[in-house]
Every structure is written in structure tokens, then in C-alpha cells.
Amino acid sequence: MGENSHFDSPKKMPPDFSAKDIRALAEEDLPAVLAVEIASQPRPWSKDSFQNELNNPASTVNVIWHGNEVVGYICYHTLLDELNILNLVTAPFYRRLGVARLLLDVALADGVRNSVQKVFLEVRKGNRAAIALYQSFGFQLLGCRKGYYADGDDALIMLKELFENI
Ligand SMILES: CC(C)(COP(=O)(O)OP(=O)(O)OC[C@H]1O[C@@H](n2cnc3c(N)ncnc32)[C@H](O)[C@@H]1OP(=O)(O)O)[C@@H](O)C(=O)NCCC(=O)NCCS
Secondary structure, eight states: OOTTSSSSSTTSOOOOOOGGGEEEOOGGGHHHHHHHHHHHOSSOOOHHHHHHHHTOTTEEEEEEEETTEEEEEEEEEEETTEEEEEEEEEOGGGTTSSHHHHHHHHHHHHHHHTTOOEEEEEEETTOHHHHHHHHHTTOEEEEEETTOSTTSOOEEEEEEESOTTO
């Protein structure tokens, strides 16, 4: 089996992903990213949604790759001193390997470089994996938007202050 197969053999350890495996989303990556999105989200983003991000100068979409395979991605907007995380996904096969943590680490470091003070995100109330991830980064619950999602699910709004002690 080649470089693009899942860890080549079931006995092999998964790769240790690092910032060097991250690339900014490009137009030609859209089919591979969309496939992971559809496999991961109850209401997946469309191709147009990702396309809009590519055309938005405030948007960053970073993708982790393993060979030609999409491992995970994050989308965020940086506007003045605020960073909004809009999407964060790890492909099902690569979960619990620290992929989302790496993507968040890199996004927050980018925020620090850009003098971001506050990082916001919305997460489905029942998304225990994502909430645990964000809490482990020190995100605090700010509020709840009832029926925020198209299917009627509530959204929790979470905030992390990057320069709390200044
Ligand atoms: C949420 C999601 C992005 C986490 O990705 P991941 O790469 O598996 O997460 P990581 O391996 O980086 O986990 C980091 C920490 O998050 C928490 N965490 C992640 N998945 C968890 C789970 N299923 N249950 C409980 N805690 C979890 C843990 O604290 C974990 O640290 P640990 O593994 O040392 O215990 C992934 O489950 C996913 O893509 N879900 C579907 C899409 C989604 O819901 N995105 C979030 C939108 S707001």
C-alpha cells in the first residue's frame, strides 16, 4: 500500500502531525475537503461556502494533509482584534490524535501575532467532543442561542480571551 493509505498497515503508529503538514486551502483541494465535511457534519458546508472563504480576505482555512488525504481543517475569520472560528473538523479516521488541538494551536498563535484579544466560536449544545476540546483550551461559556442551527439545535457561544492579564 502506498503513502496515501491509512498508516500503511494497521500495526503502524499514526503519523505525528505538526505545523509542517498544514497548508492553506486551495481551489483544487475543495473536493477532498468537501468529502470530509460531508462525512463529519450534520449540516455540512457546501462547495460554495468554502469557495466564499477562499474569496474572503478576512478568512483563513488551514488544512492538514497526510499524503493526498485530508486529515483535518479549520476555518476562521480575523477582524480587528477578534477571531471567529467558523469550522473545525478532523476526518473520522484521524480523531483523538491531537489534530484539532494542532489546528487550534496554530490558529491561536496566528491570533496572537495579529494582536487578537478575543476568540469566539459557536458549538452545538450536544457536541460533547468539541465542547471538551474547547474547554481544554480555556474557552468559557458566554451564552446560548436557542434554535440557532437550521435544524433547530441550540448553539453555545464560547469565548477565549488571549490577553486576559494585560
Ligand atoms: C471535535 C473534533 C474536531 C475533535 O477533533 P480531534 O482531532 O479528534 O480532537 P483532538 O484529538 O485534537 O482532541 C483534543 C482534546 O479534545 C477533547 N476531545 C476530542 N474528542 C473528544 C471526544 N470524542 N470525547 C471527549 N473529549 C474529546 C479531549 O480533551 C482531547 O484531548 P485528549 O485526546 O488528550 O483527551 C472532531 O471530533 C470532529 O471533527 N467532529 C465533527 C465535526 C465537529 O463537530 N466540529 C466542531 C464544530 S464546533
